[in-house]
Amino acid sequence: MNRLERGYRRLLLAYPRAYRRARADEIVTTLMEGAPPDRVRPPAGDAWDLVRGGLRQRFAPPHGRGYAAVAVVCAAAAAYLALGAAIRLTTTSEAGKDALVVAAAMLLPQDAPLVGDQERMLTAFGGPTRLDLTFAPQARSLDELTVVVRDRAIADGWVAGPIGAHGFTLERAGQTFDVTVANGVPAEPEAGGSFHARYPWPAPLLPVGIAAVVLGGLAGWLAGSWTLRRFRSRTPAGKLLIALTGTPGLLLVCAAAASTLAAALDATSASGATLFTGTFAEGLGLAGVAATPLLAGILPAADAAAPPRPPTDLVRVGIRAVTAVHLAFGVAIATVLVTFTVRMLATGADRVAMLSGAHDPKDLLPLPVYVPVALLYFTGVVLSPLLLLVSMPLLGVGRGRVSPVAWRVLLAAEISAVVLPALLLTPYGGDAARWWLD
């Protein structure tokens, strides 16, 4: 292999390994046949062309039939979900809005009915909360009202800045208000005054949000393209399954995104853009979107020549099944004994008190745990000894035919199948059994 060929093979590393295995020799032949005899290294044009082709083979959606459009939708959906996560992440540390509303309400003199509302400033990141106080025209002048409000704030523990143009700043515990006082008609005419609070987004949301949109979009594009490439080579049934999982998932996420966007743009919305509340539909969509690549990953390819299945070894299958059943019975019986003991130790009750009915096992274990444990316990007590008649011969036959680990697990399972029911025959175990049955 000469230097030129090595150079071309290095460039072909841009292609996925499976593709290289199938095509690299052929492509190198074409490149070498096209190269003039004096060429020693790949020209820049070829290099760029091969790298671009390789990246496309790795990351681009398949050709045609709107695959690219679907990949773009995947990118947008992932960007939206990532942005939602970024908003939740940054706003959880935000001081409670409701606390701010209370603080704002405290500033208004209580001599007239008050109304107030709050909204998010969608384009502001970091900085003070704007607080506009509007008073109905009254005897006191605006200057006087401003001083009154500022004095109330200072009395409430705020640090107030100097008054200028009917406004001042307030600071307390890292929170800042820009307060302006104005005459006008309050939000409700019969009220004496109203306040209108406008919050910025937390400052970290700007970089975090941009990164989330970019990285989320990129991840969505790559995952979408990968899924679509897998989708194309699945069996018809597999394709249907992938489509039936992915399409509703994507649609639900897109619908959530559209409604969020509409709420954010709707200036008249009184609730003030309730963003990314993580509704059920959104969660369902997220689950569908997440499940789709998994499905695409596990479903078999349509044209894969099915590898011949090794003949099933009944001993191996039997050992696995018997081990699983023994262990399930063992876990159930152990759960009963452990729950009885822990409850007794935790409450300081003695065995007689435990049987008094005050410590009902149905109250101690949540129902989804209690029901399977109860079923396995009863069947296990009856069937465990009988199952030993099958599993002990298997232990003898299976040695050397299954892995040492599997053999030892079976041994442990059989020991548990002897020891645990035997424990129930002791006086202590008998009390536990009676407690469980009662």
Added chain:
Amino acid sequence: MQEPTFFILTALAEQPLHGYGVIRAVTELSGGRITLRAGTLYAALDRLTEEGLLVVDREEAVDGRLRRYYRLTDDGGTALSAEVDRLRANAAMAAARLRDIRLAFGPA
């Protein structure tokens, strides 16, 4: 149909060709206008194979190098002749318009 695709199908219409053969034929057919590079060529060959317009005809080892020959399928021939009809209709229409203009403005 994009021009490189058109020329690749045209090149293969005559006889099966291997990769470098396609590149040379396309350069020749396009009068030197289109020089395909390997990455572009193989992306196009993959796509056309997948669309059923091409198939691998045979493989040959020449001087220890693997050559794979591609051949036009019946679908490929149909697609190419449909494209030829389309181009011919376009050309005829444009030529007719040009004649009309010459009649209107040409020397009386």
